[in-house]
Amino acid sequence: MNRFRIIASLAILISLSAMAQEEDKKKFENDFEKYKKQREYDFQNFKQRREAELQKMEQDYLNYYNQMIGLKSDFVKTGEPEKAQTVQEMIDYENSIAKTLGYQIPERIKEVPNVEAAKLNAAKQQNEEIIEDERNEGKAAEPPTTTFKSDVNSPDGIPVLTPLPKNLAKITSPFGIRIHPTLGRPIKHNGVDFGSGRGADVYAASDGMVVLAQYNKTYGNYVIIKHNDGISSVYAHLDKIIVSKGYAVKKGDVIGYTGSTGRTSGPHLHYEIRIKGIPVDPKGYLAETKK
Ligand SMILES: [Zn+2]
Known part of the structure; x- marks a missing residue:
């Protein structure tokens, strides 16, 4: 009699627990659907x-x-x-x-x-x-995660590294409209300036491909690196460029040294981030720094 009762209770317990498991599973699936949505x-x-x-x-x-x-x-x-x-x-x-x-x-x-x-x-x-x-x-x-890669070590990750050693990466002129230093008119600044002084290492902001390395009379020696998701970074007024068009670079690689080539009021790095060629404020792309 006793044994029968034990067996019966066990059977009830087992089926209750199976029901609970089924409930949990459903709840989990529901939650997951909600989460996905x-x-x-x-x-x-x-x-x-x-x-x-x-x-x-x-x-x-x-x-x-x-x-x-x-x-x-x-x-x-x-x-x-x-x-x-x-x-x-x-x-x-x-x-x-x-x-x-x-x-x-x-x-x-x-x-x-x-x-x-x-x-x-x-x-x-x-x-x-x-x-x-x-x-x-x-x-x-x-899938959603591929557009903005948080994995910065991916072969063509988005720019996240501040392009200068930490102690030299002070923004002296922000993105946006300012009085142009030589033209004396309110003109949009398509990047940020870092008052880095001359000869500082300039780092690739992320893995990517050098798509242009040349000279412009105003911007001096400049480099464009193409990264992931239509994003590019631009580095101007370089004293010296040590990469060429077609080079694959890794995040943190030195691509050149700061200087004052082109028209400048002193040595600094002019740095731009472009999405599909359109300049955006680089401030949101300086999450990491290197010594
Ligand atoms: Zn500038």
Whole structure:
């Protein structure tokens, strides 16, 4: 009798525990589904915010480019050929970066130095790009984690390393509109300046490929490294470049030394981050430092 009771209780216990396990499993699956949906939602949100931000950045950039075209003719009119020349060099620099990174500066902006026309054109261009993006979106069903890689050691990871030794990496001129040091006008600064002094090591901000290493009369010796996800880093006014186009670099590799080549008020590093060729504030890409 006793034995029977024990067996019966055991059987009840076992089936209860099986039921509980089944419940747990369901709960886990539900939670996981919820979690997945939340992650997907967060990712879409993040992507939209990032796209919106990039669109604003692109608008600012096209305004900048347009302003340069206008400024050049202003300086020609006011009989300031040296300033007109500087502006032309800045335009040349933008054109070589755009060409290297495959960014199309709208033709109409190049032709018509008219702010309203430029705005219209930029808006139209953006619309076309959004439509194009939407088309591409269906095809590229990538899992969320691949867009922003947190694994900075991946072969082509996003730039995260401050490009100078920690003690020399003081930002002396931020990203955004400022009075241009030689042109004396409010002009957007497409990067940040580090008041590094001369001869400091300049580090690759992440793994990537050197896609341009050349000289510009205003920006001096400069290097462009292409990383992951359409992101590139640009290093200008270098005293010396020690890499060439086509070099594969690792994060932290020395690519050159700081200097004051081009037009500068003193030795410093001009550093840019570009997404699909569009300059964005490098401040968000300086998470790591090296001695
Ligand atoms: Zn600068």
